[in-house]
Amino acid sequence: MAHISIIGTGNMGQAISGVVTQGGSTVELFSTSDTDKPVTGDIVVLAVPYTAVSLVLDQRGDQLDGKIVVDITNPLNFDTFDSLTVPADSSAAAEIAAKLPNSHVLKAFNTTFAGTLAAGTVGPLPTTVLIAGDDSNAKSVLTGVLTAGGLKALDAGSLKRAREMEALGFLQLSLAASEKISWTGGFGIVT
Amino acid sequence: MAHISIIGTGNMGQAISGVVTQGGSTVELFSTSDTDKPVTGDIVVLAVPYTAVSLVLDQRGDQLDGKIVVDITNPLNFDTFDSLTVPADSSAAAEIAAKLPNSHVLKAFNTTFAGTLAAGTVGPLPTTVLIAGDDSNAKSVLTGVLTAGGLKALDAGSLKRAREMEALGFLQLSLAASEKISWTGGFGIVT
Numbered sequence: 001m002a003h004i005s006i007i008g009t010g011n012m013g014q015a016i017s018g019v020v021t022q023g024g025s026t027v028e029l030f031s032t033s034d035t036d037k038p039v040t041g042d043i044v045v046l047a048v049p050y051t052a053v054s055l056v057l058d059q060r061g062d063q064l065d066g067k068i069v070v071d072i073t074n075p076l077n078f079d080t081f082d083s084l085t086v087p088a089d090s091s092a093a094a095e096i097a098a099k100l101p102n103s104h105v106l107k108a109f110n111t112t113f114a115g116t117l118a119a120g121t122v123g124p125l126p127t128t129v130l131i132a133g134d135d136s137n138a139k140s141v142l143t144g145v146l147t148a149g150g151l152k153a154l155d156a157g158s159l160k161r162a163r164e165m166e167a168l169g170f171l172q173l174s175l176a177a178s179e180k181i182s183w184t185g186g187f188g189i190v191t
Numbered sequence: 192m193a194h195i196s197i198i199g200t201g202n203m204g205q206a207i208s209g210v211v212t213q214g215g216s217t218v219e220l221f222s223t224s225d226t227d228k229p230v231t232g233d234i235v236v237l238a239v240p241y242t243a244v245s246l247v248l249d250q251r252g253d254q255l256d257g258k259i260v261v262d263i264t265n266p267l268n269f270d271t272f273d274s275l276t277v278p279a280d281s282s283a284a285a286e287i288a289a290k291l292p293n294s295h296v297l298k299a300f301n302t303t304f305a306g307t308l309a310a311g312t313v314g315p316l317p318t319t320v321l322i323a324g325d326d327s328n329a330k331s332v333l334t335g336v337l338t339a340g341g342l343k344a345l346d347a348g349s350l351k352r353a354r355e356m357e358a359l360g361f362l363q364l365s366l367a368a369s370e371k372i373s374w375t376g377g378f379g380i381v382t
Contacts (some may be wrong), residue, residue, distance in 0.1 A: 082351065088280035123381030124315040130362075154371055156362065160273065164365075167358030171321075171347065174355075180345055181382045190314030190376035 001025040002145050005039035007032065007056055008047030011114035012072060016045055019117055023148030035059050043068045043142065045109075050075035050085065050092050057099050065102040068138040071162070072109035074169040081174050084166060093132070093162035106133035106142060107162035108153075110169040113176070115184040120150050125188035128152040130168075132161040154189060192216040193336050196230035198223065198247055199238030202305035203263060207236055210308055214339030226250050234259045234333065236300075241266035241276065241283050248290050256293040259329045262353070263300035265360040272365050275357060284323070284353035297324035297333060298353035299344075301360040304367070306375040311341050316379035319343040321359075323352040345380060 001024045006013045009031050017027045028041060032052055044064055046053055050073035057064075075085045075092040086092050097105040108131045109117070116122040117129075129146050131153055133139050143153040156165060168187065175181045192215045197204045200222050208218045219232060223243055235255055237244055241264035248255075266276045266283040277283050288296040299322045300308070307313040308320075320337050322330050322344055334344040347356060359378065366372045 082349075088278075123379075125379065125381070154366070156371075157365060157369070161362065161365070164358040164362040167355040168362060171352065171355040171359060174348060174352070175345070178348070180347075181380065185381035187378045188314075188316065188381055189372065190316070190379055191372045 001148055002043055003041045004043045005041030006045045006047050013047035015114040015117040019149040019151060020145050023145055025145050039063050045070040047072055064100055067103055069100055069103040070106045070108050071096050074110050074173055076170055081177055084170055091162040091166050093159055097159060104135040104138035106131055106138055107165055111165055113183050113186055122186055122188040126152045128154050128189040130154050130156040130165055132156040132159055132165055134159045192339055193234055194232045195234045196232030197236045197238050204238035206305040206308040210340040210342060211336050214336055216336050230254050236261040238263055255291055258294055260291055260294040261297045261299050262287050265301050265364055267361055272368055275361055282353040282357050284350055288350060295326040295329040297322055297329055298356055302356055304374050304377055313377055313379040317343045319345050319380040321345050321347040321356055323347040323350055323356055325350045
């Protein structure tokens with residue numbers, strides 16, 4: 001399938017690694033301190049908190065030229081759980097895309113908890129990964145990787161829709177943090 | 192249960208009327224031209240497009256004092272399906288609340304299509320109505336009315352969360368308009 005670099009070894013990085021490996025793709029997993037090892041994947045997943053993304057881009061910006069770069073972040077103020085830390089008319093994905101003009105930036109995975117990625121289901125529904133981006137081919141490639149791994153994927157439109165996906169991710173996190181939903185639940189999509 | 196005034200006789204007004212009636216509440220349904228009939232409900236649902244809300248508030252502002260007022264709108268630019276028409280750091284609900292300082296404004300129903308309200312299910316899941324608002328008692332009253340009518344309701348937090356709910360409503364509408372999901376599907380919530 002594809003060769004995928006995942007930067008970030010937390011719950012999300014591991015869950016994404018599991019899914020794409022199951023679909024036949026190869027994975028190289030990096031911690032943020034593996035700065036001497038260049039990424040070699042066709043797809044690079046930034047599976048770090050939004051606050052750590054700038055550092056990763058500073059370290060690896062040039063290595064990402066021509067690659068599909070996947071932003072999975074929810075740029076939340078985790079102290080207050082009451083706002084996002086990106087400008088109201090922008091998104092983390094838009095900020096990242098502005099810094100990577102030679103990459104194909106996608107927004108994905110920020111609306112699915114690690115538990116539902118690993119399980120492949122959210123309650124009775126198959127886990128669906130929303131993907132936003134301006135490059136149709138990049139979206140197709142990621143869709144292929146995910147559906148091979150047993151998930152559903154849905155094209156959410158242009159990268160501009162990352163703003164709404166981040167609002168959805170924020171709402172879902174706030175519902176889980178306030179124990180209205182569990183970390184194995186959340187929003188499922190009925191097509 | 193409660194006495195509910197619904198302004199707006201479209202799909203959403205009718206679906207909400209069906210749900211609350213099923214739960215034992217009484218309903219009075221108004222079209223926007225019924226301006227000579229005052230609203231008498233404890234809960235007033237503004238089931239009109241966002242572009243028509245200002246007119247309704249101009250006509251009935253004083254009648255809404257002390258009442259629970261429910262904003263169900265998705266303030267979308269329906270020409271482009273590419274943006275909301277409210278300021279990026281605000282929401283339709285916040286704009287309405289600013290105009291109704293003596294009412295208890297809630298955001299609800301904007302993330303559930305009329306079809307899923309009427310059916311009581313979205314795919315295999317019970318239909319869940321998200322409710323945001325700053326008045327806990329008002330949220331409890333609406334929750335009681337909806338659960339009596341067979342739906343689930345979930346407290347989404349303060350009225351500030353209307354912004355994220357409107358982003359979710361926007362995303363859901365754009366997915367349906369682009370035929371990625373059907374009008375009887377959409378986002379379900381697994382608790």
